[in-house]
Amino acid sequence: MxxxxxxxxxxxxxxxxxxxxxxxxxxxxxxxxxxxxxxxxxxxxxxxxxxxxxxxxxxxxxxxxxxxxxxxxxxxxSFYEITTDLNKYYVGGAILEATSAIVLPEQIESGLFIEILKALKNLAYSNINERIILIKFFLNIFSALGYKFSFTKCASCGCNFTVKRFLNLNNGEICCGQCHTYDSIEISPEVHSCFRIINSTEYDRLDSVKINIDVLTLTLKLAKLLFSLKFNYDLHTIKLLAD
Ligand SMILES: [Zn+2]
Missing domain, CATH: 2.40.50.140 (Nucleic acid-binding proteins)
Known part of the structure; x- marks a missing residue:
């Protein structure tokens, strides 16, 4: 023993x-x-x-x-505060469920552990919108896993985005209307901007970020889709937040 x-x-x-x-x-x-x-x-x-x-x-x-x-x-x-509010509870549950789906036995993941603690701490004690915390958590873990989100210029030709933008579901690259591939889906400028703002804002300044609830829900749906394609796992706990 x-x-x-x-x-x-x-x-x-x-x-x-x-x-x-x-x-x-x-x-x-x-x-x-x-x-x-x-x-x-x-x-x-x-x-x-x-x-x-x-x-x-x-x-x-x-x-x-x-x-x-x-x-x-x-x-x-204990993060007890997360269990006292339904939205916080769903988001906290999604963070734990996503972690459980990603991590394997014996796998050393100190970076992911720090991301989980950051997300749960902000969920419990800050005034940041719960959906924004969950999108931030996903963006941080996707980036750690090699997704290359392109928020300002087309990932392929390097031009500024003008009319349309497409998200590649395999690698997270965002391309313009000229460059997108068959495995991409069109995303609205609002959803693109939502990803960009949350990605570029640190947790300590995210409480001042205000984003329309419909845009947040659409962005969360996309994050959920990217997660399911990457890990072949459908997150159940997000359903009430993003469906
Ligand atoms: Zn392009």
Missing amino acids: DNIKCNAIVLSSKDYKEKDKIITLFSPDRGKFNAVLKSVKIANAKLKFAAQPFCFGEFMLVEHCGMYTVSGCTLVE
């Missing part, structure tokens, strides 16, 4: 046996893995907080034959 200590965030939690739960954790240096929280369903269980999605803590784990059991947890941040 090995004792392990690691920072991790709870992505999801489900009942297991009569009194236990299995939580899925994402740790920046161990990737995604499951761990058992024993007797956590009994009243006054000491580690109840560690069974909540969004819980970010320092977990003490015991590994035995590839199975992990939580022996202790020091709470760093």
Whole structure:
């Protein structure tokens, strides 16, 4: 048996046996893995907080034959505020679901871990529109994964955008009407501008950004489509925000 200590965030939690739960954790240096929280369903269980999605803590784990059991947890941040507002809850759920879909066991992803914490912190404590936070989160992870969004000039010929712009669904490049390929879809100037503004604005200044709700919804739909094409995974938790 090995004792392990690691920072991790709870992505999801489900009942297991009569009194236990299995939580899925994402740790920046161990990737995604499951761990058992024993007797956590009994009243006054000491580690109840560690069974909540969004819980970010320092977990003490015991590994035995590839199975992990939580022996202790020091709470760093519960992000409880996210669970008190329906829109925040949906966006937070989409961030956790997207993370779970991307990260593999044993995969070291410290950059993604930092992006998740940034997004959840702003979701819990800032006045930024929830949809803007989710689009920002997607743009940051897409860029980390090699999408080359072109926000000011056509990615192919380098000309300024005039009338039409098309988004290539394979690589995220945005091209003009002359250069677009068959695997692109036309996007409106408003959606293009929405992507550009959110991409170029840091979190600490995003609360002053005001974008029409219909444009935000359309932009979120596109981000969801890009995600499903890239990862072959349809995000369920976005449906209520982007359908
Ligand atoms: Zn062009």
